[in-house]
Amino acid sequence: AQQAATLVADSVAITGESTLVAQGNVEVFYQGRRVQAQRIIYNQAADSLSIEGPIVLKDDSGTFILADQAELSADLTQGVLTSARLVLNQQLQLAATEISRIGGRYTRLGRTVASSCQVCAENPTPLWEIRASQVVHDDVQRQIYFSDAQLRIAGMPVFWLPRLRMPDPRLTRASGVLTPSLRTTSGLGTGLKLPYFITLGDSRDLTLTPYVTTKGGRTLELRYRQAFSSGGIEVSGAWSRDELLPDDLRGHVLATGAFELPRDFDLTFRIEGVSDPAYYLDYGLPERDRLDSRVEVSRTRRNEHIEGRLIYFHSIRDGESNATLPSLVGDLTFHRRFSAGPLGGEAGLRLQTHSQYRSSTLPFDTDIDADTDADGRDMARASVRVDWRRNWVLPAGIVGTLLGEATADVYQITQDDIYDGTTTRLHGAAAMEFRWPWVRAGRGGAQHVVEPVAQLIWSPSSTEDLPNEDSALVEFDEGNLFSLNRFPGSDATERGTRANLGISWTRFDPAGWSLGLTAGRVIRTRDTAQFGGASGLDGQRSDWLVAMQLGLNGGLMMTNRVLFDDDLEVTKAELRMDLQRDDYGLAASYVRLMADPLESRDTPVSELTLDGRYRVTDFWTAKASSRYDVKADRTARAGVGLEFRNECMSVDLSLSRRFTSSTSVQPTTDFGLSVDLLGFGSGTAPGPSRRCGR
Amino acid sequence: CGFTPAYAPGGPAAELQGAVRVDNPTDKNAFDLVERLEERIGRPDGPRYALGYTITTAPIGVGITTENAITRYNLTGSVDWGLTEIGSGRRVTGGKVQNFTSYSATGSTVAGLAAEEDAAFRLMRILADQIVTNLIASSSAWATP
Amino acid sequence: QGATVAFGGLQQDTSLPVEIQADQLAVNQADGSATFTGNVLVGQGEMRLSAGEVRVEYGPEGGSIERLHASGGVTLANKAEAAESVEAVYTIASGQVVMTGDVLLTQGQSALSGQKLVIDLKAGTGVMEGRVQTVFQPGGSVGGGAGSE
Numbered sequence A: 001a002q003q004a005a006t007l008v009a010d011s012v013a014i015t016g017e018s019t020l021v022a023q024g025n026v027e028v029f030y031q032g033r034r035v036q037a038q039r040i041i042y043n044q045a046a047d048s049l050s051i052e053g054p055i056v057l058k059d060d061s062g063t064f065i066l067a068d069q070a071e072l073s074a075d076l077t078q079g080v081l082t083s084a085r086l087v088l089n090q091q092l093q094l095a096a097t098e099i100s101r102i103g104g105r106y107t108r109l110g111r112t113v114a115s116s117c118q119v120c121a122e123n124p125t126p127l128w129e130i131r132a133s134q135v136v137h138d139d140v141q142r143q144i145y146f147s148d149a150q151l152r153i154a155g156m157p158v159f160w161l162p163r164l165r166m167p168d169p170r171l172t173r174a175s176g177v178l179t180p181s182l183r184t185t186s187g188l189g190t191g192l193k194l195p196y197f198i199t200l201g202d203s204r205d206l207t208l209t210p211y212v213t214t215k216g217g218r219t220l221e222l223r224y225r226q227a228f229s230s231g232g233i234e235v236s237g238a239w240s241r242d243e244l245l246p247d248d249l250r251g252h253v254l255a256t257g258a259f260e261l262p263r264d265f266d267l268t269f270r271i272e273g274v275s276d277p278a279y280y281l282d283y284g285l286p287e288r289d290r291l292d293s294r295v296e297v298s299r300t301r302r303n304e305h306i307e308g309r310l311i312y313f314h315s316i317r318d319g320e321s322n323a324t325l326p327s328l329v330g331d332l333t334f335h336r337r338f339s340a341g342p343l344g345g346e347a348g349l350r351l352q353t354h355s356q357y358r359s360s361t362l363p364f365d366t367d368i369d370a371d372t373d374a375d376g377r378d379m380a381r382a383s384v385r386v387d388w389r390r391n392w393v394l395p396a397g398i399v400g401t402l403l404g405e406a407t408a409d410v411y412q413i414t415q416d417d418i419y420d421g422t423t424t425r426l427h428g429a430a431a432m433e434f435r436w437p438w439v440r441a442g443r444g445g446a447q448h449v450v451e452p453v454a455q456l457i458w459s460p461s462s463t464e465d466l467p468n469e470d471s472a473l474v475e476f477d478e479g480n481l482f483s484l485n486r487f488p489g490s491d492a493t494e495r496g497t498r499a500n501l502g503i504s505w506t507r508f509d510p511a512g513w514s515l516g517l518t519a520g521r522v523i524r525t526r527d528t529a530q531f532g533g534a535s536g537l538d539g540q541r542s543d544w545l546v547a548m549q550l551g552l553n554g555g556l557m558m559t560n561r562v563l564f565d566d567d568l569e570v571t572k573a574e575l576r577m578d579l580q581r582d583d584y585g586l587a588a589s590y591v592r593l594m595a596d597p598l599e600s601r602d603t604p605v606s607e608l609t610l611d612g613r614y615r616v617t618d619f620w621t622a623k624a625s626s627r628y629d630v631k632a633d634r635t636a637r638a639g640v641g642l643e644f645r646n647e648c649m650s651v652d653l654s655l656s657r658r659f660t661s662s663t664s665v666q667p668t669t670d671f672g673l674s675v676d677l678l679g680f681g682s683g684t685a686p687g688p689s690r691r692c693g694r
Numbered sequence B: 001c002g003f004t005p006a007y008a009p010g011g012p013a014a015e016l017q018g019a020v021r022v023d024n025p026t027d028k029n030a031f032d033l034v035e036r037l038e039e040r041i042g043r044p045d046g047p048r049y050a051l052g053y054t055i056t057t058a059p060i061g062v063g064i065t066t067e068n069a070i071t072r073y074n075l076t077g078s079v080d081w082g083l084t085e086i087g088s089g090r091r092v093t094g095g096k097v098q099n100f101t102s103y104s105a106t107g108s109t110v111a112g113l114a115a116e117e118d119a120a121f122r123l124m125r126i127l128a129d130q131i132v133t134n135l136i137a138s139s140s141a142w143a144t145p
Numbered sequence C: 001q002g003a004t005v006a007f008g009g010l011q012q013d014t015s016l017p018v019e020i021q022a023d024q025l026a027v028n029q030a031d032g033s034a035t036f037t038g039n040v041l042v043g044q045g046e047m048r049l050s051a052g053e054v055r056v057e058y059g060p061e062g063g064s065i066e067r068l069h070a071s072g073g074v075t076l077a078n079k080a081e082a083a084e085s086v087e088a089v090y091t092i093a094s095g096q097v098v099m100t101g102d103v104l105l106t107q108g109q110s111a112l113s114g115q116k117l118v119i120d121l122k123a124g125t126g127v128m129e130g131r132v133q134t135v136f137q138p139g140g141s142v143g144g145g146a147g148s149e
Helices: B028-041 B109-142
Strands: A005-015 A019-030 A033-043 A048-058 A064-073 A079-088 A092-102 A106-109 A112-115 A128-132 A134-138 A143-153 A156-167 A181-185 A189-193 A196-199 A204-213 A218-228 A231-241 A250-260 A266-274 A290-301 A304-315 A328-339 A346-357 A378-393 A399-414 A421-435 A438-441 A447-458 A498-508 A514-524 A544-552 A556-564 A570-580 A584-593 A605-615 A620-629 A634-645 A649-658 A668-677 B020-022 B049-064 B070-085 B091-104 C019-021 C024-028 C033-044 C047-058 C065-071 C074-078 C081-085 C087-091 C096-107 C110-120 C125-136
Touching (some): A005 C110, A019 C125, A033 A064, A064 A092, A304 B028, A304 B109, A570 B070, A584 B070, B020 B028, B091 B109, C033 C065, C047 C087, C096 C125
Antiparallel strands (some): A005 A019, A064 A079, A092 A112, A128 A143, A181 A668, A189 A204, A250 A266, A266 A290, A290 A304, A328 A346, A346 A378, A378 A399, A399 A421, A447 A498, A498 A514, A514 A544, A544 A556, A556 A570, A605 A620, A634 A649, B049 B070, C033 C047, C047 C065, C074 C081, C096 C110, C110 C125
16 A cells, blocks of 8 residues: 555645645655745645644655745645755755756756855855755755756856766766866976866766877876775776876876785785886875885784785886895785794794895996895895793792893895805894883872883804894884894894893873883993994993883973984984864974994084964964975975865965976975865765854 | 882782783784784783784885985884773773884895885884883873782 | 535535434533533434534523534534535524534545635535645546546
């Protein structure tokens, strides 16, 4: 049987010719559709409702129509409403002298004004509006078709189109033009990007973005995505011709994918390539100076991590030759952790193979590159590492720990006059660690934790007879203050007898802020000369490591780490600060490093970056960022931005200048403008809206 | 001066060793975080609490030379963690710890790769140690024997 | 049940004779009224009114009935319409029936419910008041739902 409609009203009069006259707070409900009005006349014979306003007609998809007067079919799917407004998703409003409902699917509007902007009595012109002679809204396809459409900004006609199709705000996925954007750079001139999105079935889509600029730049950007039941891939790329490199086809490609394999294994891959080093900078893409294409299979469980990968490196850095850099790297790692049975405590076993290949075949070093390794050296390594540690809570609350690790490596080196052949190395370290954490509940509930830590380590101090390639870049921070081997890779192992001493003090305030301080030092029985000066670990006594972290619950987090020697000469200093509040935010970072040939850094680095935003008014937010090279006393990069966001429009203005230059990269200025009319498609969420009469 | 050894008998953290089971890791970062947490507070035996965590990390390029080469990265990381009582599921304590480590990208590709992975390994150990410090500091409130 | 019947079915010639059947009858000489109780059935033309109790007021000179007071659950029915309520007062001369208390008027597949229904039998019209709820059958509209049964 057909579902019955319900009419509720303060009073209902039954007049002669089979009509009902409902008066006062009248509501009609039928199959999810609802109409509210002051007066409704239901003519049963004609099966029609004539309704007097103010009328609110709502259907189950969130669309509703406000009108003064209407003639509708009894099931509310058919009929005409006069001086009405169609409101989509409480955002986009289409006002028309007359709206007619057709078959419960289409809504046709006569002369229409469409806008999602707040309109107040004191200034009735909305920020933007689209006027059209006719508009048809298709509730099933969720598309809005404008005829003879004219876009007006603040009342000024800006754009006219005979036909225009825009997505209904609830539409999440459909083919069509996306928001265009303007980009001006000194290298390419002013250009327009017009992205077009194409859906290819349910699980694939393609976005094509032509980008034409005044200085003869012609680019086609492409992004293809495909989802599978077990994963997905995304391929983005571009082809360009421009006057920066007039006689060759430039471009880049980046393909990534991730898949779930059986037995909980995951497969991920990444392929990236670029035609020339400057392409990323010229076209505003994320900067990379070493391309890293890899395929990786891995699985991680509670006590086990298995990983296999193949990586292809391609450097686009000035002065680096890919022939003498290890370009192909293959690794296999199996790491298992387990309880050590009768021994107690926790043990670990790691098996690893590593191989790297250089395309050059010269077994000696030439000055093509800056390093001293044989140009063509290839290497393969197999390693086993066993580690064990056990904690005891000693009297007076001292946590005593016995720990140790033993490694066995077999290296097979070829195309290297000095190190050719197979070398095996056995190494190990045993240590005792004592931690003595103290706690204090201070006045007002503040919690203090003070934890002195001492570690005594014995390991053979024989010298290394392997070339050190993967352990050249050594860092010294709280993460490896108490580790048995601070070298990041396997080529070098920390040797000799030494003590790692440190103390940390942390204060937690009930008001939510916290302050942490850590200080530490490494003291060796003798200088094993294994570390470069810039690492802070050189000498018999390492530099002092002092780290501080301040966190305020108002949104401030500052972390600072310094290495300095006995006469307070700073070897390395790094700071990151992030202050985020509703109306403003500031992110700052500072890095200062010594020059060190071992780390292939021939000039010291001292750089300060600042990134700020300030909300000037409810709608305007100003942004500024700069990267200042303190050492060269020059700004490497500076940028300002202005963002406007209200309930119906978002405008993004950005101006940035990059001053760095090299043989392949020129300084460039980049200006960007993008305007987005909110309320169409499920784009960016609307911002704050102005209150009328304020 | 009010300080007492946390692990002394009757001390607030006396029951901490072996009392916490950290959630299973699903990637390398989580694997390293769980390893360090278990190094500090022991592998779970008859645990009374479960430690859940969400790790986020992001590399940021710094030290950009005048020739526009990126010579160093700061790897920033944060862990949102929560300790709940096994059985009742009652949330006992929790918070967010943040820090960063750095790695240079100047040497050979293999050196850069090892440095990048070691930076992630050290970051997880620092964040794990910060979580343990939080546990020790708050243990008097929840680690009743 | 054929085509939907218009509401006009309420129209009624109020000059027709009124017959009343009931289990008991009690006459009150003082004010000239009579009270029928027990399955009271009042008939006038095609209209039927049944109630638990009907008190009849006669005109001043006796003879013709002036007003009927029905209570104890009243049902008024003629042709296709039926109306129920707790009480009803039918004034013969004006042809006005006032039904009060949980009034339910059913007509074909439509039904109106409210607190008070005033029917004008001469004009065949009625007004329902008191947060009226109407259930009706939209049907026969183009492309809407199925036609009426």
